[in-house]
Amino acid sequence: MDKINKINNETMDNLKEDTATAETNPNEEINVPENDSNSEINKLEEMGKKLEEINDKYLRLYSDFENFRKRTSKEKMEMIQYASEETIKGLLTIVDDYERAIEDLNNQENIPQTSKEGILLVYNKLMNFLTQKGVKPLNAKGEKFDENLHEAVSQFPAQDESQKGLVIEELLKGYTMFDKVIRFSKVVVAI
Secondary structure, three states, rough: HHHHHHHHHHHHHHOOOOOOHHHHHHOOOOOOHHHHHHHHHHHHHHHHHHHHHHHHHHHHHHHHHHHHHHHHHHHHHHHHOOOOOHHHHHHHOOOOOHHHHHHHHHHHOOOOOOHHHHHHHHHHHHHHHHEEEEEEOOOOOEEEOOOOEEEEEEEEEEOOOOHHEEEEEEEOOOOEEEOOEEOOEEEEEEE
C-alpha cells in the first residue's frame, strides 16, 4: 500500500512540475515519457493482483478458522454431554441389581408391602434421574437382532421360520445415552 501511495505521490509531483512549466511557457508541449507511465501501470496491476491474492488467502484463512471454531464448539458440547457416561455405566449395574431385587420381592409372599414400596420408590427415583441425563433402556426381546444394539451371547434353534433372527431372550438390558449405545443388550438369538 505504501508503494502505491509513493507512486501516486511521484506521479502527482511530476504533473505539478509539468503544469507549472506549461503555465510559465504556454507554447511548450508537455512530454510524458511513455515508459514511465507504462511501468507505473504495470506496477499498479501487479499490486492489484497481489492484493487479490492476499484477500483470497485471508478469506480462506477466515473460513478455516470459522470451521475450526464450530468443530471445537461441537466437540466441547459433546464432551460436556457425555462427561458422565462412565458414572452412568457404573449406575447401570445398580439398576440391574434393583430390577433383580424387585423381581425377587414380587415372588416372595411374606415380605411386608412397605418394604416393596420403599425399594420401588428408590428404583423409580434412580430411573427418573437416569432419564433426565438422557439414558433410555433398549427393548430387545422380540426384536430383530441388530449388531449395533445387541450382543449375541447364545443362539437357540427357532421353533418356526418367523422367529429366525429374532431376540428370544434378553439376559442383560442395554441402554442408550442421547442415542449413543452405552451398553449393548446381551441376548439369545433364534437361528
